[in-house]
Amino acid sequence: MLLFRVHLLLFSLLLAPMAIAQVQLGDTAYSISLHAGYGHNLTYGSMANFDIDAFMPINQHFEMQANVRMSTANVHTMGVQLRPKFALPVGEMYIEDRLMARFVARDQVNEFLHAISLGYRMQYVNVQFGLINRVMMPLPYERNTLDKYIVEPFQLLYRVEGFVRPVTSPWNIAIAISNADNYMIERPWTPMLYLGGWYDVNEHWRVRLSGKYKNAGMFHMNAHYYAAEVRVGGEYRF
Amino acid sequence: MKNIYIYLGSLFLVLGSIFTACGPDARLDLVGNIIGSAPRTDVRFADSEKYNAEHPFVTIKAPVENYRVYVCTDTHITTDFYNWQNFIRAYRADLLCPVALHLGDIVDASNHYPDVVNSFNEVPSNPLKPDTIMLVAGNHDICFKQWDEYLENFKTSVYYFIVETPLGQKDLFIMYDSADGTLGKKQLQWMRNTLEWASKQNFRHIVAGSHTHFFMRDNSQGIATNYPIEETYTLLRLFQSHGVDILFTGHSHSREVTLFDELTCIIVDSMTDEDKKPAYLIAIMGETIDYEFVNLPIKL
Numbered sequence: 001m002l003l004f005r006v007h008l009l010l011f012s013l014l015l016a017p018m019a020i021a022q023v024q025l026g027d028t029a030y031s032i033s034l035h036a037g038y039g040h041n042l043t044y045g046s047m048a049n050f051d052i053d054a055f056m057p058i059n060q061h062f063e064m065q066a067n068v069r070m071s072t073a074n075v076h077t078m079g080v081q082l083r084p085k086f087a088l089p090v091g092e093m094y095i096e097d098r099l100m101a102r103f104v105a106r107d108q109v110n111e112f113l114h115a116i117s118l119g120y121r122m123q124y125v126n127v128q129f130g131l132i133n134r135v136m137m138p139l140p141y142e143r144n145t146l147d148k149y150i151v152e153p154f155q156l157l158y159r160v161e162g163f164v165r166p167v168t169s170p171w172n173i174a175i176a177i178s179n180a181d182n183y184m185i186e187r188p189w190t191p192m193l194y195l196g197g198w199y200d201v202n203e204h205w206r207v208r209l210s211g212k213y214k215n216a217g218m219f220h221m222n223a224h225y226y227a228a229e230v231r232v233g234g235e236y237r238f
Numbered sequence: 239m240k241n242i243y244i245y246l247g248s249l250f251l252v253l254g255s256i257f258t259a260c261g262p263d264a265r266l267d268l269v270g271n272i273i274g275s276a277p278r279t280d281v282r283f284a285d286s287e288k289y290n291a292e293h294p295f296v297t298i299k300a301p302v303e304n305y306r307v308y309v310c311t312d313t314h315i316t317t318d319f320y321n322w323q324n325f326i327r328a329y330r331a332d333l334l335c336p337v338a339l340h341l342g343d344i345v346d347a348s349n350h351y352p353d354v355v356n357s358f359n360e361v362p363s364n365p366l367k368p369d370t371i372m373l374v375a376g377n378h379d380i381c382f383k384q385w386d387e388y389l390e391n392f393k394t395s396v397y398y399f400i401v402e403t404p405l406g407q408k409d410l411f412i413m414y415d416s417a418d419g420t421l422g423k424k425q426l427q428w429m430r431n432t433l434e435w436a437s438k439q440n441f442r443h444i445v446a447g448s449h450t451h452f453f454m455r456d457n458s459q460g461i462a463t464n465y466p467i468e469e470t471y472t473l474l475r476l477f478q479s480h481g482v483d484i485l486f487t488g489h490s491h492s493r494e495v496t497l498f499d500e501l502t503c504i505i506v507d508s509m510t511d512e513d514k515k516p517a518y519l520i521a522i523m524g525e526t527i528d529y530e531f532v533n534l535p536i537k538l
Contacts, residue, residue: 041466041468042420042421042422042423042426042469043420043426043466043468043469043472044468044472045423075468104471106472107471107472107474107475108475109471109474109475111467111471136471136498138474138475138478138498138499150453150455150496150498151455152453152454152455153455153456154457155454184467185467186466186467187454187463187464187467189461189462189463189464190463190464190466190467214466215274216418216419216420216463216465216466216469217274217377217418217419217420217463218463219461219462219463220377220417220418220419220450220462220463221377221378221381222274222275222276222377222380222381222417222418222419223274223418224274224278224279224418224419224420224422226420226466226469227466227468
């Protein structure tokens with residue numbers, strides 16, 4: 001248990017100085033972004049979210065991304081994404097290894113996710129498919145034994161994203177469907193819809209606005225509003 | 239690699255369902271999958287509460303201290319009800335069983351509620367014991383705009399009842415509506431209030447029953463949807479922290495027993511006539527709750 005806590009601490013320290021950015025073809029600048037958002041769902045009610053994200057294109061074959069979310073719903077998330085990438089005659093292929101820890105303090109549950117996916121991105125489209133491994137761990141740790149860890153292995157991860165202009169444009173609008181974002185990963189049968197855009201104020205500053213909508217009961221034959229979120233923020237590109 | 243094939247297969251199933259959902263014998267409600275055609279959870283909860291207000295929750299007398307509760311789910315009745323009638327015969331024959339539970343998806347698609355009622359009435363009742371079966375709605379029971387028909391036949395989908403033993407020990411059974419994968423705001427508050435009240439009473443056991451299951455531990459559930467992840471944790475912790483001993487669900491058609499902290503979550507097998515291993519569960523309500531799965535004979 002002590003070893004686990006040390007790992008958790010190291011993981012936290014690794015993420016602490018980092019922050020986020022939406023990743024796309026042609027991103028070659030290190031960046032940090034801050035977002036604030038309003039969220040609502042039928043279980044928690046209203047909440048405010050604060051996101052810090054970092055994007056690090058280490059070299060032309062490898063990039064990293066780190067995300068932190070603090071929420072007034074008392075659910076906090078840290079994640080890191082490692083992304084080897086390979087240029088193709090058209091577009092770019094990438095492998096994404098994603099680790100995420102979600103601390104659902106309000107319900108005394110920790111959730112750990114690991115996802116590996118294969119993606120292909122071009123000027124107008126980004127497509128990604130992979131597998132997720134989810135571990136649920138009720139708190140406090142002292143009460144747990146191994147048989148109380150719940151593992152949900154090998155769920156599908158997907159993201160299909162389209163842009164109205166080339167991704168290198170100074171402004172753009174994007175629409176996406178996915179069961180995963182930087183702060184949570186849903187079961188495959190709960191897709192989330194995204195609509196967002198950005199505007200480059202100057203060489204260094206970019207403003208972002210995005211929204212998310214989530215249903216309950218899709219593929220349950222009784223789809224039903226469950227959650228929505230709006231976030232706005234700025235990104236500084238070094 | 240096996241999982242990739244399974245998911246690709248599932249995607250084809252989804253696409254297939256889109257095409258098959260439009261025919262006269264449709265089993266999957268395409269419109270419901272995308273925008274929902276049944277009344278929202280809060281509306282259904284209000285309908286259930288309206289009935290509950292006029293019909294107070296019941297107390298059922300158990301014949302012995304260690305009585306038995308028969309639990310079945312996912313009968314998906316069409317014009318076939320072989321397993322359903324075998325289940326009815328079994329619980330009616332058991333003199334130690336004061337109540338049986340059906341956890342939803344009693345019908346498969348539209349126009350089969352009369353088949354449910356007729357098949358139930360065809361099985362002779364047992365004059366030596368009361369005949370009580372408690373139901374909740376599953377997603378198949380309300381798709382294709384069937385909620386009104388469900389209400390007409392079964393009256394409510396959110397309620398609790400108490401079973402009292404000869405020595406005065408009481409067990410609480412909470413049945414709730416998860417037919418669209420969320421309890422919604424009002425029913426969740428009802429659940430909080432009910433559990434707050436229950437945890438201050440001196441119940442021997444608290445049992446919860448509903449249709450939708452919590453976990454996705456393997457690929458057996460196919461394309462059946464769970465709760466959103468936020469609601470999954472909130473409900474699990476709510477049940478666990480208020481002393482719910484056991485939670486019975488269906489929906490995935492695949493038997494599963496999971497221990498979340500101190501809460502036992504059981505998915506009961508389906509009882510469709512096409513099922514190769516139809517089964518139900520018998521819970522033995524003593525000082526502890528024991529259970530056994532009972533396989534049904536396969537329809538030849």
